[in-house]
Amino acid sequence: MSSPVRVLLVEDDELMRRSFAVALERYGYTVRAAADGLTGLELFREEEFDLLILDVMLPGLDGIGLCRRVRESSLVPVLMMSARGDGLDVVAGLEAGADDYVVKPVDTFVLVARIRSLLRRATYAPTAPAAGERPGPPSDGGPGPGxxxxxxxxxxxxxxxxxxxxxxxxxxxxxxxxxxxxxxxxxxxxxxxxxxxxxxxxxxxxxxxxxxxxxxxxxxxxxxxxxxxxxxxxxxxxx
Incomplete structure (x- = not known):
């Protein structure tokens, strides 16, 4: 039996944070929540997560900065949440390395659909060669299968x-x-x-x-x- 998907949710609004966490847990996800960017970064460094949901507007370290820090060391899927769907927040979040975004208020069904889409894409995660290893051509000198x-x-x-x-x-x-x-x-x-x-x-x-x-x-x-x-x-x- 596969392990539950672990989600890190970073949202400063307490009511939204609790409602999102409860809703996602009902769908079978394991949720760890943080109220600010620095706490979220600490949790990310201490634990393994399958997906991150980051609000743009966060105290301390905002969601854009948090996404950039995450991308320094990880390819984990990142979903940004923004209260302004047509503002610079969306562009900044995607430029920082986020995979997708949703605009608040967001319906739970839409949020879960975006999460499932991101997790399907995560099956494409590349595997880096071992340190010092460089891929070379196949023995016949031509492209191999795939x-x-x-x-x-x-x-x-x-x-x-x-x-x-x-x-x-x-x-x-x-x-x-x-x-x-x-x-x-x-x-x-x-x-x-x-x-x-x-x-x-x-x-x-x-x-x-x-x-x-x-x-x-x-x-x-x-x-x-x-x-x-x-x-x-x-x-x-x-x-």
Whole structure:
């Protein structure tokens, strides 16, 4: 029997913190809660979590700063909560490395749906090579099974590893799933709503900013010319 999913919830509003925790526990999640960013960071460093839910506005260390500190050492899925859905908070949270966001007040069913989507993406978590190890070509010198090669970029779709010029690239589960979606159709223009459906599991029209910001993060890690913007349509992965 698998262990319950462990969730770290960081929310300064006591009523919301308690109601979210009770609701998630009813769905079978194990929840640890904190009322401020510094306490949340301490819990994150002391315990293992499968997913983090961070409010943007937190005393001490805000959710944006907390997300950045988490991303220094972990690829754990991060869901941001914001009271302002169209403000700079959303963009800042996604730029800091969050995988998705919800706007408060949020219905429990929507929150759980986003959590389940993030956990499904977490199955794409890459495995980094051991210290000093560098992946090399197969013995016959050609791409092996499950290997996609684009110049100096190699994707091992079986081992879920990404290397650039022989060095491992650390990607969050969402970034990795987005890259795999691009690599499945190199040279094909993919619209934002297609990526929202295939990568974020949105069965409805979502906020395309999550796509744009995730593409920006991929460009920083893989090179800006790897993914081309096709204005008015979407993105295309260069062959």
């Amino acid at each position: 290997l996609l090669v684009f110049g100096d970029l190699t994707l091992d779709t079986g081992g879920l590893e990404v290397t650039l010029a022989g060095a491992p690239v650390a990607l969050t589960p969402t970034e990795l799933k987005l890259l795999l979606r691009f690599a499945a159709d190199p040279g094909v223009v993919l619209e934002r709503h297609t990526l929202l459906r295939d990568v974020w599991d949105y069965g409805w029209d979502g906020d395309s900013r999550v796509v744009d910001l995730c593409v920006q993060r991929l460009r920083r890690k893989l090179g800006r010319d790897r993914i081309e913007t096709v204005r008015g349509f979407g993105y295309k992965f260069r062959r």
